[in-house]
Amino acid sequence: MDLSLKVTNCKECIYRSWAFKNLTDEELRLINDEKIEKYFRKGDNICLEGEPISSFMYLQNGLVKLYKTELNDREHIISIAKPNDFIGLLSIFSNVTHVYSVTAIEDSVVCFVDLAIIKNLIKTNGIFAIDFFEKISKIADSVIKTRVDINTRQLRGRIAYILLLFSKHIYNSTKYSLPISRKEVAELIDMSTENVIRVLSEFRKDKLIQIEGKNIEILDIKRLERVYDLG
Known part of the structure; x- marks a missing residue:
């Protein structure tokens, strides 16, 4: 309404x-x-x-x-x-x-x-x-x-793209609340929801990001940018 x-x-x-x-x-x-x-x-x-x-x-x-x-x-x-x-x-x-x-x-x-x-x-x-x-x-x-940018990258590069998009071009911060669901992230990058969840978990284990629900903190933006650049 x-x-x-x-x-x-x-x-x-x-x-x-x-x-x-x-x-x-x-x-x-x-x-x-x-x-x-x-x-x-x-x-x-x-x-x-x-x-x-x-x-x-x-x-x-x-x-x-x-x-x-x-x-x-x-x-x-x-x-x-x-x-x-x-x-x-x-x-x-x-x-x-x-x-x-x-x-x-x-x-x-x-x-x-x-x-x-x-x-x-x-x-x-x-x-x-x-x-x-x-x-x-x-x-x-x-x-x-x-x-x-999305279609020429593998899954890790696509997830890095989304995280950097919200960080650098929308919120101008390394800390933000992701406004879309994991399912919507998948719909944006043409991947399955399961793969999105898996890669986000990998990024957390690699200490690239910290995740609590929808709250995202990019811990190492330079490394995340390299993931994006490598595709």
């Missing part, structure tokens, strides 16, 4: 994206008047695969997973989005329905703007349009790089 929040003024919002820096005050007011901010608890669905696309979505706070559901109901996680990321951006101009689902993996705040407003701004503000499509290209490049 989502809960509507008091709307923050776009011009003063600390989460304001660089993509909006080239909008005029009038254009910002238009977005501000029409946007909706919603709060999602961990586990809440933000959008589902196959639902009509009606809004541009911007993650203000929290973490979400983007995933597709296979015919056997197994989820395949495409990527993890963090604050200041656009979510659902890759399909908003190429499809009329979402081609993947988005679910909160931490309590999250998402800003929704009517897609018709964004499309009109693209038509009338060329600089904004360039910034916007540059962002789409960077997201596509990032998704491709992530899949290559």
Whole structure:
């Protein structure tokens, strides 16, 4: 279930994206008047695969997973989005329905703007349009790089990649609470849950990490980086 929040003024919002820096005050007011901010608890669905696309979505706070559901109901996680990321951006101009689902993996705040407003701004503000499509290209490049990084590594390298991803690019700390389950880690790196559990246990025995439930502490980040580099 989502809960509507008091709307923050776009011009003063600390989460304001660089993509909006080239909008005029009038254009910002238009977005501000029409946007909706919603709060999602961990586990809440933000959008589902196959639902009509009606809004541009911007993650203000929290973490979400983007995933597709296979015919056997197994989820395949495409990527993890963090604050200041656009979510659902890759399909908003190429499809009329979402081609993947988005679910909160931490309590999250998402800003929704009517897609018709964004499309009109693209038509009338060329600089904004360039910034916007540059962002789409960077997201596509990032998704491709992530899949290559994962698929070209063996299991130990894949687990090292995930641990370093959350440490260096999301939490900026060697200590954090892993926001996804072992099963979701497996879905992200295309391995079995059993293998994920086994390798995490090996890393603990090798004193690379310390694990207590979901709490992770990287004890030797240099060695873990070598595991990742060696694949």
